[in-house]
Amino acid sequence: MPREAKPRFVLLYGSQKGQAQSIAEGVAEEAEERGLVADLCCLDQSEKYNLETERAPVVFVVSTTGDGEPPDNALRFVKSIKERTLSPDHYKHLLYALLALGDTNYANFCNCGKTIERRLQQLGAKQFYPTGYADDGVGLELVIDPWLEGLWNAIKDAVSKMASDGNRDDAAREIPDPSLPDVQLNLLSIGDKQNREPDSEYAPPSVVSDARPASSAVSAGLTSRPTSAVSTSTPKTQARGEGAAHVSLAASLRSSLPPLSESSLNVPALPPPYLDVTFRETDAVEQAFEPSSKETLYQVPISKAVQLSKGDSVKTALLLELDISGCPSLTYQPGDAFDVFCPNRAEEVDQLLHRLGLQDQRNHRVQITLREDTKKKGAQVPPHIPQNVPLLFLLTWCLEIRSVPKKAFLRALVEHTSDSGQRRRLQELCSKQGASDYSLYVREPSLSVSELLAAFPSCSPPLSLLIELLPKLQPRPYSAASSRLRHPEKLRFVFSVVDFPACSGRPAGRRGLCTGWLSDLVNPGLALPVKAESPGSPAPPKIHVSLRPNCSFRLPPDPSVPFIMIGPGTGVAPFIGFLQQREEERTEKPEAEFGETWLFFGCRYRDRDYLFREELEHFVSSGTLNHLKVCFSREDRKDEQEPPSAAQPRYVQHNLLLCRQQVSDILLRQNGYIYVCG
Numbered sequence: 317m318p319r320e321a322k323p324r325f326v327l328l329y330g331s332q333k334g335q336a337q338s339i340a341e342g343v344a345e346e347a348e349e350r351g352l353v354a355d356l357c358c359l360d361q362s363e364k365y366n367l368e369t370e371r372a373p374v375v376f377v378v379s380t381t382g383d384g385e386p387p388d389n390a391l392r393f394v395k396s397i398k399e400r401t402l403s404p405d406h407y408k409h410l411l412y413a414l415l416a417l418g419d420t421n422y423a424n425f426c427n428c429g430k431t432i433e434r435r436l437q438q439l440g441a442k443q444f445y446p447t448g449y450a451d452d453g454v455g456l457e458l459v460i461d462p463w464l465e466g467l468w469n470a471i472k473d474a475v476s477k478m479a480s481d482g483n484r485d486d487a488a489r490e491i492p493d494p495s496l497p498d499v500q501l502n503l504l505s506i507g508d509k510q511n512r513e514p515d516s517e518y519a520p521p522s523v524v525s526d527a528r529p530a531s532s533a534v535s536a537g538l539t540s541r542p543t544s545a546v547s548t549s550t551p552k553t554q555a556r557g558e559g560a561a562h563v564s565l566a567a568s569l570r571s572s573l574p575p576l577s578e579s580s581l582n583v584p585a586l587p588p589p590y591l592d593v594t595f596r597e598t599d600a601v602e603q604a605f606e607p608s609s610k611e612t613l614y615q616v617p618i619s620k621a622v623q624l625s626k627g628d629s630v631k632t633a634l635l636l637e638l639d640i641s642g643c644p645s646l647t648y649q650p651g652d653a654f655d656v657f658c659p660n661r662a663e664e665v666d667q668l669l670h671r672l673g674l675q676d677q678r679n680h681r682v683q684i685t686l687r688e689d690t691k692k693k694g695a696q697v698p699p700h701i702p703q704n705v706p707l708l709f710l711l712t713w714c715l716e717i718r719s720v721p722k723k724a725f726l727r728a729l730v731e732h733t734s735d736s737g738q739r740r741r742l743q744e745l746c747s748k749q750g751a752s753d754y755s756l757y758v759r760e761p762s763l764s765v766s767e768l769l770a771a772f773p774s775c776s777p778p779l780s781l782l783i784e785l786l787p788k789l790q791p792r793p794y795s796a797a798s799s800r801l802r803h804p805e806k807l808r809f810v811f812s813v814v815d816f817p818a819c820s821g822r823p824a825g826r827r828g829l830c831t832g833w834l835s836d837l838v839n840p841g842l843a844l845p846v847k848a849e850s851p852g853s854p855a856p857p858k859i860h861v862s863l864r865p866n867c868s869f870r871l872p873p874d875p876s877v878p879f880i881m882i883g884p885g886t887g888v889a890p891f892i893g894f895l896q897q898r899e900e901e902r903t904e905k906p907e908a909e910f911g912e913t914w915l916f917f918g919c920r921y922r923d924r925d926y927l928f929r930e931e932l933e934h935f936v937s938s939g940t941l942n943h944l945k946v947c948f949s950r951e952d953r954k955d956e957q958e959p960p961s962a963a964q965p966r967y968v969q970h971n972l973l974l975c976r977q978q979v980s981d982i983l984l985r986q987n988g989y990i991y992v993c994g
């Protein structure tokens with residue numbers, strides 16, 4: 317290697333919601349400061365990298381989504397390396413390191429990272445640095461920070477080994493290099509542990525490089541590594557001190573029972589604070605602030621709203637129609653989705669302002685800077701937080717205040733809680749020992765940050781902590797339920813209003829953020845259809861949307877190919893778009909050959925939530941839909957004692973079983989398509 321050439325490595329990411337991407341971008345940036353060159357690409361940009369011939373070390377940063385699946389932009393890569401025809405030495409020349417992001421609250425922890433790693437190894441690639449398995453359930457940084465610390469030397473080592481040593485296999489076998497920092501050995505144990513216990517809740521990484529037994533919770537907590545856990549042992553008397561008011565016979569969000577209430581706790585490391593927030597009063601005339609996005613945003617009026625469900629024993633399903641005539645570039649296809657940008661509820665923002673003691677600063681501009689004394693590595697102001705916007709806007713449009721508090725957040729709240737009983741309970745909820753209480757009282761009921769704060773009145777976190785630890789308020793995606801061929805300049809979608817029932821910590825039930833907001837906007841059944849033009853009538857409500865094209869969910873390009881659609885409940889939405897499109901195409905080209913179409917649809921009751929009944933029956937009578945198989949899961953059946961089966965279909969799978977021969981014929985013999993939504 318010429319002396320002046322900077323060592324180069326390839327940096328590939330697969331990311332669903334942007335965390336893996338922004339971590340990879342951070343790695344690329346820091347690489348430069350470390351005298352390295354990173355070739356950063358998304359796994360989907362296969363034209364930009366070539367692992368078949370790559371002679372530089374490769375670093376992967378990949379998250380997991382769905383039920384253990386790769387992110388959309390890693391799907392093709394994962395499929396390609398799973399190809400059975402690849403020989404066991406296909407990647408013999410490759411040296412790789414991998415950072416897997418996941419969440420132990422999901423069953424298949426870091427499954428995408430593990431799948432990639434397994435296949436790379438089966439194909440002969442060698443690891444040059446131990447894999448990090450970062451857990452979003454407790455705070456990704458607990459693993460990422462130490463992982464990054466050791467990465468740079470490992471890359472430099474790998475580069476020089478590859479350059480100087482023709483025999484890369486031997487070089488790879490020598491690692492991990494014992495001269496590398498201690499942290500790498502610790503990371504090995506994190507990986508090993510996670511591999512063995514994918515479902516385990518946060519456990520402080522056991523230390524293999526020192527003599528302490530890994531099973532000892534207390535000793536593991538006393539290591540000096542940045543990821544170490546703090547062991548807090550609260551004597552019974554203290555637990556029952558100021559917190560006694562909360563102790564009841566039943567456990568709840570606010571109180572626990574023995575053995576948890578009496579046990580020593582392993583709690584995650586305190587996330588280091590890294591932001592300073594200041595306020596600036598402003599007399600300037602307020603400009604209107606609007607949500608922002610990397611994608612093109614459209615502000616569109618709601619032109620129609622229809623309640624599709626009837627009666628109150630089912631979820632309320634609504635159809636909304638957007639007038640997109642003012643947005644010529646919003647050219648969606650059936651199968652595409654789009655994002656709806658919704659604000660946090662005004663009452664909840666207000667409550668939070670009061671809780672933070674900031675009601676008088678609601679219109680002040682917020683300025684955010686990095687703390688000079690922060691111990692957080694690579695700290696940066698979160699990219700989703702705009703500078704210099706009014707506090708009210710920040711809490712309304714930028715932070716997910718309904719998000720389920722992560723364990724790292726609970727841990728941080730402990731430091732801002734004055735009542736010792738409440739402190740203890742927060743420690744329990746984020747501890748390894750309190751994992752099942754966390755699931756029961758926080759994660760499963762989807763408790764929100766505001767609800768948590770209401771349950772712990774002595775907790776007063778600073779605004780900076782919320783900005784550091786709460787995620788970005790995400791837009792909500794919905795599938796288009798229309799075709800532009802049928803409804804030019806309109807975009808329809810369907811949703812059920814989500815309900816979160818009352819629970820410990822939530823005295824009254826509440827509705828989903830976006831579905832509740834949309835349903836309030838249209839006041840279903842009353843203001844429908846909304847007409848802007850009629851004099852005196854109020855202007856129709858407008859919402860912000862952006863398009864989410866879904867190229868892998870489109871009608872077959874060859875219309876003669878048969879296809880099967882499976883869409884229970886509101887999962888039927890994209891198929892209404894498919895069928896509208898197909899019907900228009902049949903009218904346009906009556907002589908063309910069109911393949912058979914099947915729809916497996918399911919709802920609870922024929923008379924209450926058989927969504928799109930008339931439209932579906934119309935598609936059948938027009939010949940657009942050849943087979944409509946609907947089942948009703950809550951209707952009385954002939955013989956209630958009999959378990960549901962193909963003979964007595966209750967769910968879509970029972971009808972699929974009944975039609976198994978035709979279904980397999982379409983898929984296997986006729987190369988048909990199958991679509992599932994919902």
Ligand SMILES: Cc1cc2nc3c(=O)[nH]c(=O)nc-3n(C[C@H](O)[C@H](O)[C@H](O)COP(=O)(O)O)c2cc1C
Pocket residue numbers: 330331332333334335336337379380381382383384385387417418419420422423424425426427452456
């Ligand atoms: C809808 C959804 C599904 C997820 N499924 C899994 C999963 O099955 N296994 C896992 O370990 N993590 C899962 N996660 C957690 C993510 O992998 C984790 O939050 C990661 O940091 C997200 O990174 P990204 O923004 O780059 O996609 C899921 C997250 C979401 C939002």
